[in-house]
Amino acid sequence: MKSIIEYIVSIFKGLSSLLAGMRVTGKYAFTPWKNVTIQYPDVRPVMTDRFRGEVIMPHNENNEHKCTACGICEMNCPNGSIEVISKTITTPEGKKKRVLDQYIYHLGMCTFCNLCVKACPSDAIDMGKNFELAVWDRTKLNKVLNQPGSKIAEGVKE
Amino acid sequence: MGFNFYDFTTFTHNLHLWFMEHMSPGWATTVEWVIVGVIYLAFVALLGLFLIWAERRVCAVFQQRLGPNRVGLWGLIQTIADFLKLMVKEIITPRKVDKFLYNLAPYIVVICMFLTLGAIPFAPGLQGLDFDIGVFYLSSISSLSVIGILLAGWSSNNKYSLIGGIRSGAQIISYELSVAMSLITMVILAGTMQFSGIVEGQRDLWFIFKGHIPALIAFIVFLIAGTAETNRGPFDLPEAESELTAGFHTEYSGIKFALFYLSEFINMFIVSAVAATVFLGGWMPLHFGGLEAFNHVMDFIPPIIWFFLKTFGLVFVLMWFKWTFPRLRVDQILTLEWKYLLPINLFNILLMTIVVLTKFHF
Numbered sequence: 001m002k003s004i005i006e007y008i009v010s011i012f013k014g015l016s017s018l019l020a021g022m023r024v025t026g027k028y029a030f031t032p033w034k035n036v037t038i039q040y041p042d043v044r045p046v047m048t049d050r051f052r053g054e055v056i057m058p059h060n061e062n063n064e065h066k067c068t069a070c071g072i073c074e075m076n077c078p079n080g081s082i083e084v085i086s087k088t089i090t091t092p093e094g095k096k097k098r099v100l101d102q103y104i105y106h107l108g109m110c111t112f113c114n115l116c117v118k119a120c121p122s123d124a125i126d127m128g129k130n131f132e133l134a135v136w137d138r139t140k141l142n143k144v145l146n147q148p149g150s151k152i153a154e155g156v157k158e
Numbered sequence: 159m160g161f162n163f164y165d166f167t168t169f170t171h172n173l174h175l176w177f178m179e180h181m182s183p184g185w186a187t188t189v190e191w192v193i194v195g196v197i198y199l200a201f202v203a204l205l206g207l208f209l210i211w212a213e214r215r216v217c218a219v220f221q222q223r224l225g226p227n228r229v230g231l232w233g234l235i236q237t238i239a240d241f242l243k244l245m246v247k248e249i250i251t252p253r254k255v256d257k258f259l260y261n262l263a264p265y266i267v268v269i270c271m272f273l274t275l276g277a278i279p280f281a282p283g284l285q286g287l288d289f290d291i292g293v294f295y296l297s298s299i300s301s302l303s304v305i306g307i308l309l310a311g312w313s314s315n316n317k318y319s320l321i322g323g324i325r326s327g328a329q330i331i332s333y334e335l336s337v338a339m340s341l342i343t344m345v346i347l348a349g350t351m352q353f354s355g356i357v358e359g360q361r362d363l364w365f366i367f368k369g370h371i372p373a374l375i376a377f378i379v380f381l382i383a384g385t386a387e388t389n390r391g392p393f394d395l396p397e398a399e400s401e402l403t404a405g406f407h408t409e410y411s412g413i414k415f416a417l418f419y420l421s422e423f424i425n426m427f428i429v430s431a432v433a434a435t436v437f438l439g440g441w442m443p444l445h446f447g448g449l450e451a452f453n454h455v456m457d458f459i460p461p462i463i464w465f466f467l468k469t470f471g472l473v474f475v476l477m478w479f480k481w482t483f484p485r486l487r488v489d490q491i492l493t494l495e496w497k498y499l500l501p502i503n504l505f506n507i508l509l510m511t512i513v514v515l516t517k518f519h520f
Binding site for chain 2: 018022024028032034037
């Protein structure tokens with residue numbers, strides 16, 4: 001007798017668990033405004049703060065960056081995707097100073113690990129939010145991040 | 159011709175008379191066969207395209223996605239584009255298959271599908287075959303399609319296909335019992351096996367209301383067993399993608415694969431149509447005995463629309479099953495049938511017999 005009761009109870013338990021599952025998916029089905037699909041080429045998503053796209057070097061309105069050409073990012077990069085080329089200039093006061101000539105970034109080798117951004121002592125580089133990084137030509141993956149004619153901003157600690 | 163959207167009986171009868179008038183009886187019958195065949199072919203092609211589209215949209219909705227919506231209005235042209243792609247694909251016959259059986263298998267499945275579809279009453283007068291043993295005919299023909307699946311699995315000379323085919327055999331032969339028994343339960347209530355008679359018997363009240371508890375149990379059992387018989391939903395063991403690549407149709411390509419795919423969807427439609435006919439009144443509008451005004455209002459909606467509304471409602475429920483429940487193991491499938499559905503069904507037949515004998519129904 002006990003086993004018969006257990007059998008009948010198991011049927012109703014099974015049915016109720018199936019209905020619980022159907023309630024969950026049914027809730028999804030009848031709330032279509034909660035769909036997670038983004039219709040990509042028409043609607044472009046805004047990436048979150050922690051999204052890691054390509055490495056960028058922010059410039060201010062006077063075309064000044066914060067890079068001191070110290071090369072710590074280059075040392076920290078596990079893949080060798082960063083090359084910091086510096087040059088020595090003479091300041092008006094007559095001092096010799098090492099400044100950034102070219103900040104070369106090889107996107108094709110980058111794994112977006114964020115180590116360079118973390119290592120930078122002067123916050124000169126950042127992770128961009130752009131995710132459409134595909135190009136038709138491989139040479140376009142080698143970028144120069146500092147804009148032509150840019151110089152280091154005043155007050156950046158050497 | 160007397161065309162009437164509410165009752166096709168006089169229209170088809172007049173058409174028959176017109177043919178008989180203008181040609182010899184032999185030719186008239188041949189022409190009628192050809193017309194009916196073409197109508198069924200066109201219907202199945204359109205229905206298959208629509209159901210595949212609906213499946214993709216509905217499954218997307220259950221997963222909080224949108225589904226195909228870019229080709230044509232709401233993506234309606236998407237399946238036509240997919241079908242064209244399948245048509246131009248190469249039909250590969252692997253070297254070591256049993257060529258005759260391999261080529262025969264998809265056609266057996268499709269022929270069974272057509273034979274089953276013929277017995278379904280779409281509207282008054284719109285029914286291919288109206289046998290007086292319609293329910294019996296339908297359950298016997300629908301179980302024949304397992305032969306096609308077994309042949310496909312066997313002749314492909316591939317272990318995945320063979321396992322898929324054998325699984326399908328075990329599954330369909332088991333669940334055939336439950337399908338037939340739940341239909342028998344309703345035949346006891348209806349008192350006839352003829353589909354037109356079953357629909358006519360629901361003029362006062364649909365059988366699921368008329369037969370209350372035993373009819374409801376039979377309905378649930380039929381939906382479960384019917385899902386199992388179409389090899390879809392949580393019972394898609396014969397084509398379990400994650401275990402058997404694609405099961406019995408792994409080796410098929412191009413239009414032969416399309417035939418298997420089409421028959422799966424049409425079989426889902428057939429199961430829903432039979433459930434709608436036997437339990438929910440088929441093309442019969444929602445009638446309640448005694449409420450004349452209400453019945454009259456319901457009669458304004460043509461029967462064929464009632465039929466498709468109910469059928470597609472049940473198709474939606476079957477899709478709901480498929481995209482909610484996880485796939486069962488082989489032993490679980492057999493346990494469900496032999497330890498649960500079959501005893502419940504036997505008990506239910508007894509219950510229904512008592513209900514009918516004591517006239518304890520509405």
